[in-house]
Amino acid sequence: MGSKRKTGVGEVDMAGLDRQVGFLLRLAQVAVFNDLIGSLKPLGLRPSDYSALLVIAANPGLKQQLVGDALGIQRTNLVGLLDDLVQRGLVTRSVVPGDRRSWALALTDGGQAMLAEARKAHAGHEAKLQSLLGDKVDQATLRDVLKLISSL
Amino acid sequence: MGSKRKTGVGEVDMAGLDRQVGFLLRLAQVAVFNDLIGSLKPLGLRPSDYSALLVIAANPGLKQQLVGDALGIQRTNLVGLLDDLVQRGLVTRSVVPGDRRSWALALTDGGQAMLAEARKAHAGHEAKLQSLLGDKVDQATLRDVLKLISSL
DNA sequence: TATTGTTATACTCTATAACTATA
DNA sequence: TATAGTTATAGAGTATAACAATA
Numbered sequence: 096m097g098s099k100r101k102t103g104v105g106e107v108d109m110a111g112l113d114r115q116v117g118f119l120l121r122l123a124q125v126a127v128f129n130d131l132i133g134s135l136k137p138l139g140l141r142p143s144d145y146s147a148l149l150v151i152a153a154n155p156g157l158k159q160q161l162v163g164d165a166l167g168i169q170r171t172n173l174v175g176l177l178d179d180l181v182q183r184g185l186v187t188r189s190v191v192p193g194d195r196r197s198w199a200l201a202l203t204d205g206g207q208a209m210l211a212e213a214r215k216a217h218a219g220h221e222a223k224l225q226s227l228l229g230d231k232v233d234q235a236t237l238r239d240v241l242k243l244i245s246s247l
Numbered sequence: 248m249g250s251k252r253k254t255g256v257g258e259v260d261m262a263g264l265d266r267q268v269g270f271l272l273r274l275a276q277v278a279v280f281n282d283l284i285g286s287l288k289p290l291g292l293r294p295s296d297y298s299a300l301l302v303i304a305a306n307p308g309l310k311q312q313l314v315g316d317a318l319g320i321q322r323t324n325l326v327g328l329l330d331d332l333v334q335r336g337l338v339t340r341s342v343v344p345g346d347r348r349s350w351a352l353a354l355t356d357g358g359q360a361m362l363a364e365a366r367k368a369h370a371g372h373e374a375k376l377q378s379l380l381g382d383k384v385d386q387a388t389l390r391d392v393l394k395l396i397s398s399l
Numbered sequence: 400t401a402t403t404g405t406t407a408t409a410c411t412c413t414a415t416a417a418c419t420a421t422a
Numbered sequence: 423t424a425t426a427g428t429t430a431t432a433g434a435g436t437a438t439a440a441c442a443a444t445a
Contacts, residue, residue: 326405350404
């Protein structure tokens with residue numbers, strides 16, 4: 096007991112934690128997320144801002160509610176996020192002819208330009224990850240595994 | 248453009264987000280973490296409490312600083328976590344003969360009993376994950392991939 | 400001078416309840 | 423009644439600065 100290989104940090108016995116998928120999954124996610132945060136920071140965007148711009152660009156006229164559904168952000172927490180994007184002139188909230196309760200979201204020209212820059216930043220981030228994984232991992236398989244785990 | 252397959256939530260074009268490793272990694276991590284949170288909740292433990300108990304049990308006499316290093320928790324944020332575990336009678340802070348700045352952490356008998364229960368709860372969680380992955384994924388390979396990604 | 404633990408504090412992310420205006 | 427957006431608020435989790443005691 097306690098005679099297991101001491102991996103992890105220095106002399107500390109990690110008690111098998113460093114061999115458990117959940118723990119490693121968290122470390123991997125934090126590493127990737129932090130790198131993405133750093134890649135987008137020069138543009139003044141967080142990952143959530145970037146993903147909102149992406150989804151709005153792909154679905155012009157989309158309602159806030161649906162953006163939230165797509166990204167897993169509650170509509171109540173999306174308000175402030177979009178307020179900022181609107182105030183920065185990247186996104187417009189337009190009246191929907193048939194429904195005066197909802198907004199039709201769209202990117203401004205500035206929003207399109209910002210998204211183009213963000214895509215480049217994101218591509219750099221992805222390239223780093225790809226080169227790390229290289230041919231050691233089949234990306235399609237990895238995606239399938241992650242999707243499977245998501246259904247837990 | 249914009250004519251890609253509409254996956255994800257309902258009618259919304261996810262703009263390729265649902266095919267990116269970082270996004271899927273986040274979804275997978277959230278799913279696993281939430282399941283672990285639910286598994287430990289009946290014991291009044293959070294994942295961070297559980298991992299602290301694990302590491303202290305494997306390294307009796309360990310200093311707070313080293314627990315933090317092992318788990319990626321700042322020493323400043325570990326204080327309250329350990330305060331609670333001590334107050335619940337699960338962990339003791341003892342004087343270290345050679346160094347009066349630090350505490351020697353250890354589990355009480357109650358802490359050992361709690362950890363045994365927590366291990367069972369965790370095993371149930373792991374079993375759920377294992378049965379989901381089944382023979383579709385080699386666990387050792389998955390761990391290696393996640394470790395690799397963590398080094399980004 | 401550096402280290403350990405501590406306190407106070409702030410910031411982000413996320414979650415809930417309640418309101419409004421529309422449908 | 424139900425829905426879309428909004429506001430206010432609260433709770434985690436995490437981050438920094440500064441301090442006391444000790445090395």
